[in-house]
Amino acid sequence: MGFGQLPYDVAHLLGGGMLLLSFMLLYQRRVAAVVSVLAAQGAVLALAAAWQGFVQGAPQLYLTALIAAVAKAGLIPLALRWMIRRLALARGVDAALGIGPSLMAGVALVALAIMVALPITTGAQALAREDLAIALSVVLLGMLMMITRRNAILQVVGLMSLENGLVLAAVGIAGMPLVVELSIAALVMLVLVVAGVVVFQMRERLDSLDTLLLHPHRGEPE
Amino acid sequence: MLTALALGLVVLGLLALAALAPMGRLAGPVVLGGSAFLSAGFALAAGGALALGLPEGVLVLPFGPAWGGMTLALDGLSAWFLLLLGLAGLAASLFALGSPGRGLVAWPLFLGGMGLALLAADGFTLILGFELMSLASWALVALDHREAGNREAARLYLIFAAFAGVCLVPAFGLLGALDFAAIRAAPPEGWRAVAILALGLVGAGAKAGLVPLHLWLPLAHPAAPTPVSALMSGVMTKVALYVLARLLLDLCGPVQPGWWGMPLLAIGAASALLGALRANLEDDTKVALACSTIENVGLVTMALGLALLFRAADLGPMAALAAGAALLHAMAHGLFKALLFLVAGAVQHAAGSRRLDRLGGLIHAMPLTAVAALIGLGAAAALPPLSGFASEWLLLQALLGGWRLGEIGLQVAAAAALALAAMAVALAAAAMLRLFGLAFLGRPRSPRGAGAREANRFELAGMAVPAVLTVLVGLFPGLALALAAPGIRVLVGPAAMPPVVGLAIGAGEGHSAYAPLVVILLLGLALVLLWVVVRRHSPAVAERGPAWNGGFIDAPPEFVFGDPLSQPSAAGMAQPLRRMLGGTLLAAREAVTMPRPGDPRPARLEAGFEDRAALALPTRTARLRDAVAGQVERLRGLTLRGSLSLGFATLVGLLALLAWLEAR
Numbered sequence: 001m002g003f004g005q006l007p008y009d010v011a012h013l014l015g016g017g018m019l020l021l022s023f024m025l026l027y028q029r030r031v032a033a034v035v036s037v038l039a040a041q042g043a044v045l046a047l048a049a050a051w052q053g054f055v056q057g058a059p060q061l062y063l064t065a066l067i068a069a070v071a072k073a074g075l076i077p078l079a080l081r082w083m084i085r086r087l088a089l090a091r092g093v094d095a096a097l098g099i100g101p102s103l104m105a106g107v108a109l110v111a112l113a114i115m116v117a118l119p120i121t122t123g124a125q126a127l128a129r130e131d132l133a134i135a136l137s138v139v140l141l142g143m144l145m146m147i148t149r150r151n152a153i154l155q156v157v158g159l160m161s162l163e164n165g166l167v168l169a170a171v172g173i174a175g176m177p178l179v180v181e182l183s184i185a186a187l188v189m190l191v192l193v194v195a196g197v198v199v200f201q202m203r204e205r206l207d208s209l210d211t212l213l214l215h216p217h218r219g220e221p222e
Numbered sequence: 223m224l225t226a227l228a229l230g231l232v233v234l235g236l237l238a239l240a241a242l243a244p245m246g247r248l249a250g251p252v253v254l255g256g257s258a259f260l261s262a263g264f265a266l267a268a269g270g271a272l273a274l275g276l277p278e279g280v281l282v283l284p285f286g287p288a289w290g291g292m293t294l295a296l297d298g299l300s301a302w303f304l305l306l307l308g309l310a311g312l313a314a315s316l317f318a319l320g321s322p323g324r325g326l327v328a329w330p331l332f333l334g335g336m337g338l339a340l341l342a343a344d345g346f347t348l349i350l351g352f353e354l355m356s357l358a359s360w361a362l363v364a365l366d367h368r369e370a371g372n373r374e375a376a377r378l379y380l381i382f383a384a385f386a387g388v389c390l391v392p393a394f395g396l397l398g399a400l401d402f403a404a405i406r407a408a409p410p411e412g413w414r415a416v417a418i419l420a421l422g423l424v425g426a427g428a429k430a431g432l433v434p435l436h437l438w439l440p441l442a443h444p445a446a447p448t449p450v451s452a453l454m455s456g457v458m459t460k461v462a463l464y465v466l467a468r469l470l471l472d473l474c475g476p477v478q479p480g481w482w483g484m485p486l487l488a489i490g491a492a493s494a495l496l497g498a499l500r501a502n503l504e505d506d507t508k509v510a511l512a513c514s515t516i517e518n519v520g521l522v523t524m525a526l527g528l529a530l531l532f533r534a535a536d537l538g539p540m541a542a543l544a545a546g547a548a549l550l551h552a553m554a555h556g557l558f559k560a561l562l563f564l565v566a567g568a569v570q571h572a573a574g575s576r577r578l579d580r581l582g583g584l585i586h587a588m589p590l591t592a593v594a595a596l597i598g599l600g601a602a603a604a605l606p607p608l609s610g611f612a613s614e615w616l617l618l619q620a621l622l623g624g625w626r627l628g629e630i631g632l633q634v635a636a637a638a639a640l641a642l643a644a645m646a647v648a649l650a651a652a653a654m655l656r657l658f659g660l661a662f663l664g665r666p667r668s669p670r671g672a673g674a675r676e677a678n679r680f681e682l683a684g685m686a687v688p689a690v691l692t693v694l695v696g697l698f699p700g701l702a703l704a705l706a707a708p709g710i711r712v713l714v715g716p717a718a719m720p721p722v723v724g725l726a727i728g729a730g731e732g733h734s735a736y737a738p739l740v741v742i743l744l745l746g747l748a749l750v751l752l753w754v755v756v757r758r759h760s761p762a763v764a765e766r767g768p769a770w771n772g773g774f775i776d777a778p779p780e781f782v783f784g785d786p787l788s789q790p791s792a793a794g795m796a797q798p799l800r801r802m803l804g805g806t807l808l809a810a811r812e813a814v815t816m817p818r819p820g821d822p823r824p825a826r827l828e829a830g831f832e833d834r835a836a837l838a839l840p841t842r843t844a845r846l847r848d849a850v851a852g853q854v855e856r857l858r859g860l861t862l863r864g865s866l867s868l869g870f871a872t873l874v875g876l877l878a879l880l881a882w883l884e885a886r
Contacts, residue, residue: 120884
């Protein structure tokens with residue numbers, strides 16, 4: 001299976017789509033739009049999982065796809081939107097790194113991911129290799145987003161995107177047990193609940209979602 | 223044979239478990255008796271293997287780390303040290319039976335750890351045994367933890383033991399393989415070999431107490447109970463030297479360059495001199511003995527360094543001479559130092575103190591212990607015909623042959639080492655004389671010392687074993703060296719012959735030889751002659767008069783054993799050497815405070831010394847640790863984003879390193 005064959009091309013296309021959406025997450029300033037991009041990434045992830053299930057002939061991956069479609073393209077963005085509405089952030093703009101620097105940093109991280117992932121996996125299938133490189137890029141871009149954003153909700157979005165990258169890596173590898181994906185999905189829902197609580201508390205106490213304001217309130221004697 | 227030895231190690235582990243069982247008063251005799259029995263078995267097995275033929279091959283145990291079983295083997299080197307372990311372990315276990323059993327769990331583990339380290343045929347097993355030995359002995363040092371000084375000593379000991387482990391693990395890791403046979407087939411080269419030399423020397427040196435890593439030794443050895451300090455000084459330092467010899471002389475092989483011997487020679491000479499000098503200045507018997515251990519470990523290290531130098535210069539007989547000196551002195555010191563620590567313990571039991579200023583006149587109360595002490599101290603002072611003289615004679619002969627090393631630099635170094643070694647040996651003799659004179663001669667210095675009784679029979683048996691062996695090795699050093707011949711071959715090559723001439727030992731292709739039996743004959747002849755002359759010129763009946771009290775006024779009548787202050791004191795006997803040598807080497811100080819006329823305060827003379835060489839490294843390390851901790855503390859002040867960025871940057875850095883490594 002290689003370049004020019006349908007399973008490879010579609011998987012590559014879907015993975016590339018996720019990477020593209022990660023870049024959009026990186027530079028998008030408007031809070032509401034960021035959540036929409038996350039939903040789109042979840043949907044593409046669901047498609048990628050379903051395609052892998054079809055290609056590998058592994059029916060449990062359809063379940064993964066279903067979870068991704070329901071949770072990541074549906075429930076999580078809905079919950080985030082609800083939070084944004086409650087907090088009146090719909091038109092909010094987050095001060096992030098500029099478009100130029102964030103895209104340059106992102107490209108550098110993708111290059112690093114390819115340089116790391118491709119030589120390690122020599123001997124593996126071309127599909128798995130490309131998939132791993134793309135998944136590692138998505139993970140790194142999610143982390144970069146967590147660092148560059150100051151708004152707490154958008155840091156949560158970065159974490160979700162990072163997790164999307166992990167699931168993409170997991171579905172790309174034949175024979176990954178379902179329990180891994182199920183536990184990751186459960187973990188993400190828990191993280192969302194915790195993050196929601198934290199965000200509301202911050203809003204209540206500090207009247208802001210800027211995580212920089214948390215610093216003076218650390219529980220340490222100075 | 224190997225299976226029997228492995229079973230012996232397992233039984234030692236079972237004894238440690240048995241000590242946990244509630245056996246009441248039976249626990250001590252069972253565990254210690256079992257340890258003594260197994261030690262005797264080790265000694266018999268090792269001695270038999272050396273005399274009759276070593277077991278071939280390697281025993282692979284059915285368990286071990288993930289990549290394969292642990293392996294045991296017995297070659298000449300390990301059998302020689304196992305013999306020492308068995309003999310000293312037997313003596314110390316017997317001695318321990320004489321007092322209520324304490325530390326019964328750690329005692330068999332300590333013995334077993336040393337046995338495992340000696341029998342190991344791969345790096346993993348060796349490190350495992352070495353660390354087991356360190357941990358078990360730490361538990362034994364910390365046994366009397368109610369005293370603050372002992373807690374401090376145990377803490378320091380643990381730090382140095384951990385440091386030794388931290389150095390030895392990468393040293394064995396750099397060898398490229400774990401199995402010893404595989405390492406010998408492909409010895410390390412280039413920077414890896416140099417790194418192994420440095421790490422091995424520091425790691426094993428820290429455990430053996432080589433200068434400048436000896437700070438813990440004079441603190442930890444006295445802090446432990448007597449049988450433990452006997453084993454620690456007699457055997458544990460030798461296990462560290464075994465690791466050093468195994469790593470540098472055997473595993474790294476004869477391909478290494480000759481300069482490898484120089485650091486060993488230099489560090490050994492420094493240790494020998496400093497240890498011997500300190501042994502003269504300390505006023506605690508066990509501390510002085512521990513300092514003498516530093517000296518003797520230094521002498522063995524010098525001999526190992528010489529063996530390396532001669533081997534690289536292709537001087538086979540000289541290398542065999544130096545290696546024989548190292549092995550014989552390791553055995554001799556292991557026996558007489560174990561004996562001396564047991565004597566110090568027996569004296570502490572009987573006279574209630576380890577301080578020389580509270581002992582004295584014990585030769586009347588403890589004649590048998592005094593004989594044992596005389597044998598041990600004579601050997602430590604290198605007096606013929608005892609074992610210490612034979613081995614140190616070999617070492618000095620090897621040093622005297624240093625002119626055969628082709629290069630002028632090495633010749634000068636060997637000559638300097640000769641001078642330092644001779645000075646160390648002379649200082650050690652002075653220290654041993656001082657110990658015996660203050661503890662056993664003269665009159666008691668304290669009421670408790672005046673009421674001393676002879677040691678009990680277990681303690682006497684424990685002291686008798688190494689005393690007899692010290693005399694035997696001294697009388698028949700040729701036989702001992704013949705036993706050590708397989709070990710010498712491991713160290714310097716398969717063609718080496720031990721420096722033996724019949725029952726005597728010889729150096730330099732028979733140019734000089736030392737025959738103890740002839741020496742003892744001459745000595746006996748001279749003594750008999752002296753006795754005859756004295757008898758002829760002295761009155762027929764011996765007359766006892768009052769001892770001259772050095773010009774002091776008579777002691778008050780309630781001082782039945784005389785005024786202690788009219789006898790020489792430990793500090794007084796140390797004063798000349800402290801003034802001569804202490805100033806430069808040990809930062810000795812002396813201050814006289816003389817009050818003005820009319821001031822009722824007493825005049826004071828304060829003297830002391832500080833071992834700066836020992837303190838230099840630990841204090842600097844502690845300062846570095848504080849600085850690093852201060853810098854790391856700043857990380858806690860990072861913002862949320864800063865912390866996230868730190869983790870992210872670390873990840874990216876590691877990935878970049880990975881990518882770079884792959885690209886190479």
